[in-house]
Amino acid sequence: MSESGINKRKTEHIRLCLTDQVEGVNKSTGLEGISFIHNALPEINFHDITLRTSFLGKTVQAPFLVSSMTGGSKLAAKINQNLAIAAEEKGWAIALGSTRALLESTAHQESFLIRKQAPNSPLIANLGAVQLNYGYGAEEAERIVEMTEADSLVLHLNSLQEIFQDEGDVNFENLLPKIEEVCKKVSVPVGVKEVGFGIDGHIAKQLHQVGISYIDVAGAGGTSWSQVEKLRSNDPLRKAAAESFNQWGIPTKDCLVSVRSHLPDVPLVASGGMKTGHDAAKAITIGADMIGFARVLLEAATESVESVLQVMEQIELELKITMFGIGVKTLTDLKETNRVEIMGKSLMEKS
Amino acid sequence: MSESGINKRKTEHIRLCLTDQVEGVNKSTGLEGISFIHNALPEINFHDITLRTSFLGKTVQAPFLVSSMTGGSKLAAKINQNLAIAAEEKGWAIALGSTRALLESTAHQESFLIRKQAPNSPLIANLGAVQLNYGYGAEEAERIVEMTEADSLVLHLNSLQEIFQDEGDVNFENLLPKIEEVCKKVSVPVGVKEVGFGIDGHIAKQLHQVGISYIDVAGAGGTSWSQVEKLRSNDPLRKAAAESFNQWGIPTKDCLVSVRSHLPDVPLVASGGMKTGHDAAKAITIGADMIGFARVLLEAATESVESVLQVMEQIELELKITMFGIGVKTLTDLKETNRVEIMGKSLMEKS
Amino acid sequence: MSESGINKRKTEHIRLCLTDQVEGVNKSTGLEGISFIHNALPEINFHDITLRTSFLGKTVQAPFLVSSMTGGSKLAAKINQNLAIAAEEKGWAIALGSTRALLESTAHQESFLIRKQAPNSPLIANLGAVQLNYGYGAEEAERIVEMTEADSLVLHLNSLQEIFQDEGDVNFENLLPKIEEVCKKVSVPVGVKEVGFGIDGHIAKQLHQVGISYIDVAGAGGTSWSQVEKLRSNDPLRKAAAESFNQWGIPTKDCLVSVRSHLPDVPLVASGGMKTGHDAAKAITIGADMIGFARVLLEAATESVESVLQVMEQIELELKITMFGIGVKTLTDLKETNRVEIMGKSLMEKS
Amino acid sequence: MSESGINKRKTEHIRLCLTDQVEGVNKSTGLEGISFIHNALPEINFHDITLRTSFLGKTVQAPFLVSSMTGGSKLAAKINQNLAIAAEEKGWAIALGSTRALLESTAHQESFLIRKQAPNSPLIANLGAVQLNYGYGAEEAERIVEMTEADSLVLHLNSLQEIFQDEGDVNFENLLPKIEEVCKKVSVPVGVKEVGFGIDGHIAKQLHQVGISYIDVAGAGGTSWSQVEKLRSNDPLRKAAAESFNQWGIPTKDCLVSVRSHLPDVPLVASGGMKTGHDAAKAITIGADMIGFARVLLEAATESVESVLQVMEQIELELKITMFGIGVKTLTDLKETNRVEIMGKSLMEKS
Numbered sequence A, B, C, D: 001m002s003e004s005g006i007n008k009r010k011t012e013h014i015r016l017c018l019t020d021q022v023e024g025v026n027k028s029t030g031l032e033g034i035s036f037i038h039n040a041l042p043e044i045n046f047h048d049i050t051l052r053t054s055f056l057g058k059t060v061q062a063p064f065l066v067s068s069m070t071g072g073s074k075l076a077a078k079i080n081q082n083l084a085i086a087a088e089e090k091g092w093a094i095a096l097g098s099t100r101a102l103l104e105s106t107a108h109q110e111s112f113l114i115r116k117q118a119p120n121s122p123l124i125a126n127l128g129a130v131q132l133n134y135g136y137g138a139e140e141a142e143r144i145v146e147m148t149e150a151d152s153l154v155l156h157l158n159s160l161q162e163i164f165q166d167e168g169d170v171n172f173e174n175l176l177p178k179i180e181e182v183c184k185k186v187s188v189p190v191g192v193k194e195v196g197f198g199i200d201g202h203i204a205k206q207l208h209q210v211g212i213s214y215i216d217v218a219g220a221g222g223t224s225w226s227q228v229e230k231l232r233s234n235d236p237l238r239k240a241a242a243e244s245f246n247q248w249g250i251p252t253k254d255c256l257v258s259v260r261s262h263l264p265d266v267p268l269v270a271s272g273g274m275k276t277g278h279d280a281a282k283a284i285t286i287g288a289d290m291i292g293f294a295r296v297l298l299e300a301a302t303e304s305v306e307s308v309l310q311v312m313e314q315i316e317l318e319l320k321i322t323m324f325g326i327g328v329k330t331l332t333d334l335k336e337t338n339r340v341e342i343m344g345k346s347l348m349e350k351s
């Protein structure tokens, strides 16, 4: 696809994702099956609650990540800068959208170069894993890391997204050894993510065995790429086919439980349909270390730094209130709380 | 907060609670999971059914309590008087709203002084437990009891309510020893209650161990203070955050089961979302001794004694009909009935 | 209550029961939990299917009973005659509404005297069991049987109906020995029925032990008398109380299962919410011998014999088609079919 | 019924089936209880996926069958030709509607003679099994096969359809030995199908024992013949009775599971409510070899070959995408995948 073709597609993605029609139908993250058990006597001071933790070797003020979204156009530049300035101010981690454009054209390069706006945030560059079958390799990956001054590279697995794109790259054969090579040769930790259909424990384990440093599940229940491409496609066949996949994908909750049970210690990012700090708290109780937000930040990101900061502050407040509600002061305590009911089973009754 | 600030807030609470938007979303008491098994041959005379029992050492004509609502303003005075006169006439117990205003200002003191309207009813004074971290202690508590001529003092635990109030008192640290001190020094039995998010058995046990005489669960399924404060708040952040807590809280039914299993003998008040005598009957079968009603009485209380009496009579009639329907004449028999199905399990099939 | 008072009430009952507001809210017979397993190769001729069986010592052409509804007014006379002529023509059994009026006044006596219209149908007279506490006894019961030339007397148990009636007879004390006396002294078999809240196996067993010959469960899921009286009452208190009982009662399906498990052999009538021959088939598979229909026949009965016949024929056709669908020719085979799934458990998989 | 009577009925069937009112009410195929588990790392090339398989001794390019619909009228001729040309082009199998008309009249014979349009497709002739009780036998069956140049004859079992037709043939007695005779004497393999109420494993086994070569379950969840005849009937009785059967029938999923467990090796066609290639994939994972589509093709078939081709391509694309989504390249691998969750049980967790 031509460079301007990709640009056009990416801009359409943003436009469509600003509406609500891009979520799956009757498909949820599964987190509604988790609920907290109110602690009427918390015995803590709300002002003592802290969200501080670390990610990619850096301290973050909250366990939150701006998920990969964009780059490579004028609109993208604005979005990424608003996100970067806000991430730096709040102490969040931040990921770029696919940085392939960076290598393919010099236009809008600055849209990817947000290190100056976010000097201290953990910063993640992004590349489609399937590109390893289309001319990209460890060398190109390293160049991307260098240009973006990133702390990490995340490879996205997006098989169905490629299918529903009219001219997608659909040869996903034999990627594992190529991912291994990238992990070996690139100078920063390499993570892997989906784009909304989820990664389970079996796949996560294979990826970890070839050198992947962290898993971002990007599960189902939020943005659905079959829905996005259904709205975008002009091919009636592909449009109709996409429709029948509106419930596809592993719910984010199931991804987390599955990955955590296969890989007890690997850093785990919960993303896909995360909307509130309340959702974040639930994901943390079942094993997530960091929480990634994409679409919920998008509208604010097209507006201003202040708009982004407001959403970020709301998410942080919600997480803190949840922790206050059950009487825990730190994320470590939150991870170990038994004031939670998971799929109808109260952890309190165990003890 | 200034005295008139508190007054303004309390009046707004009343105004908002007269609408239906203050209940949680898709959140219920859980009592719909309990149903009675009709007894086609009751073998009793309806006119022999009695609701008489005792509470706080006094006889009540029904196991019913007007829950804490208000005080400290002109509107509050009217509400409390209507409730007190009706409670006396029907032989119900009655609780005052937070009596903190009583100590802080002489304005509207009479709104709390309802002993002359209810000379025989068990009367309960009320104070936020968190105030024990903000300058209040056993001495102030005793003064409140004396001024109100109350038979008991109930401390309310309202952590999340304070959070959602823009200028709330949010240091809930180390309250347990202070509650113990109050229990020891105050001359009347001290109870504890929540305000709509519920108390579970673990917390109840801790409270009982430091001297609390009875537990009023004030569980979820009725008035939700995150909803009330969402409606009231001017801070868009806090408003949005409150929204994500619209399902927070332990359902009243779960509170009752949990407290009763940890404390088989402590007097137990079921409240939070209680609307009918039918609800009352259900709560009694799972261990409640008394039933508290707040919001369901509010509208009538702003009108007249007669309006309050009418709601009270309806609730009593509903409880009596339920007892007739299963063929029991006394509350003791109701507590032990096996003509009840709890969460799909019929107690009749056991025997 | 004065005779004309009773008449007025009974006419109001009929008027209200012609609307659909008299059914419980979200309350069903439970029969939707039973479904048949289609037999693609029935190996029978549809025209060989027969519904013939016997009831009260007489042959009936179908296992169907016109349930007790009315008597004692001009409208009642019309209804009963239409029902009687149709029952005779189709070979159904038929029951009268409460025949108390027959003893209390000579007005409209003919409305109860339908033996000439239905010379061969099993005919059942009807009396409220509670009347045994209000001046009625075996002697009056026998007089009713004689006057109506009935094959049986059915006593109805209607505790909650009496409560919701503004001036009901609510002393249900000590009825069992009086029922025993009636069973002993009356010259025809005595049955017992509810009026829509159901009879369970425990009660049925007690009744059977004192001499009751058959049980008509009249369970919940159809006409609800708390709803009827809610609509009829002028007393706002009683109206509101009735509302909170809109889910009261043992579903017809549960009654049947419970009675059948306690009394394997007693003749068992399924009624309460029966609408189609399809419902009838389901009830038969769980143990019913006869099926009673009340409200579903009412509208037609106020019109003409032809209207009643049409409803009857539809019900018969539905039962026959169901039998054809699973490949059984007789009611005995239907009772023993394993082509049925009860509450998610397929009887076919057992064998 | 006269020949023109049958024609009129068949044309009405088509007209009604072009609307959506012919599906059962709250009745589904059950396939919604099956879902796939996304494979984020498929390790295959989309373009390597193949749907090729064989049926009735011939290679088909996809495991798809145009189910029996029509014949014997001008409209039928158009429909059958559009379907035949498209089936040939895509390499699908195709079945004719009931070929009884072929023997009874020479009018519109050409509507059944589609071998020239589909020289290579597996072609199936069709006859109602009940006709074996109404003058048809092996000889007539063989004549139909010869005239249509079919590769197989499928007998349809349609007891309830016949009942709801005002003048249906309802003697289904003793068909099994007659089916045996047809299987023995006809020169091509004989299959059996229902028409939308389903065949279970018990019946399937009996049929297989008398010589049936394959089972097409034609289960519930799609076109419902009680609904079709309800809409078509002029007899108010039959209309109302049909209504109470709107949930009748064994869901397609249950048929497949049941037949497959009784007959592990017999060729099995999934049909009844199949709408997408996604549905097809689900049916294959529980044992189906071929998938039959009727109503979903009907509208396109009344239009043009191109319209039919478009629906066919969409179905094929959906199946391929599903296979890509879980990372399998062949139907054999799809049958054995454990990336599927059936009724809440994940096959992945087994291994």
Ligand SMILES: Cc1cc2nc3c(=O)[nH]c(=O)nc-3n(C[C@H](O)[C@H](O)[C@H](O)COP(=O)(O)O)c2cc1C
Residues within 6 Å of the ligand: A013, A014, A017, A067, A068, A069, A070, A096, A097, A098, A126, A155, A156, A193, A194, A195, A196, A218, A219, A221, A222, A223, A271, A272, A273, A274, A292, A293, A294, A295, A296, A298
């Ligand atoms: C507008 C938009 C663009 C995206 N672009 C990328 C991308 O370039 N690379 C990537 O790995 N994921 C991309 N994603 C996927 C997100 O990172 C995330 O995994 C997914 O949207 C699920 O999260 P959500 O439900 O919070 O939106 C994009 C998402 C959105 C909404």
Ligand SMILES: Cc1cc2nc3c(=O)[nH]c(=O)nc-3n(C[C@H](O)[C@H](O)[C@H](O)COP(=O)(O)O)c2cc1C
Residues within 6 Å of the ligand: B013, B014, B017, B067, B068, B069, B070, B096, B097, B098, B126, B155, B156, B193, B194, B195, B196, B218, B219, B221, B222, B223, B271, B272, B273, B274, B292, B293, B294, B295, B296, B298
């Ligand atoms: C208008 C209003 C004011 C209240 N004020 C108090 C209060 O001052 N102190 C207190 O302990 N609870 C207070 N409550 C909480 C109630 O006592 C009760 O626990 C809660 O409303 C749940 O009961 P409900 O669902 O019946 O309303 C108040 C409730 C309402 C509706």
Ligand SMILES: Cc1cc2nc3c(=O)[nH]c(=O)nc-3n(C[C@H](O)[C@H](O)[C@H](O)COP(=O)(O)O)c2cc1C
Residues within 6 Å of the ligand: C013, C014, C017, C067, C068, C069, C070, C096, C097, C098, C126, C155, C156, C193, C194, C195, C196, C218, C221, C222, C223, C271, C272, C273, C274, C292, C293, C294, C295, C296, C298
């Ligand atoms: C208008 C009307 C009048 C009734 N009158 C009597 C009666 O006098 N005696 C009696 O035992 N049941 C009476 N019933 C109750 C019915 O016999 C039956 O038990 C109940 O209505 C449930 O059946 P259904 O759902 O088919 O209506 C009456 C029902 C109706 C609808």
Ligand SMILES: Cc1cc2nc3c(=O)[nH]c(=O)nc-3n(C[C@H](O)[C@H](O)[C@H](O)COP(=O)(O)O)c2cc1C
Residues within 6 Å of the ligand: D013, D014, D017, D067, D068, D069, D070, D096, D097, D098, D126, D155, D156, D193, D194, D195, D196, D218, D219, D221, D222, D223, D271, D272, D273, D274, D292, D293, D294, D295, D296, D298
């Ligand atoms: C218009 C129409 C006509 C049909 N005619 C026949 C027929 O002649 N013979 C037959 O065996 N099935 C016939 N069927 C039934 C189908 O073959 C199929 O079993 C049934 O419609 C269920 O599949 P569906 O849900 O995909 O429509 C017909 C179906 C339709 C919609």
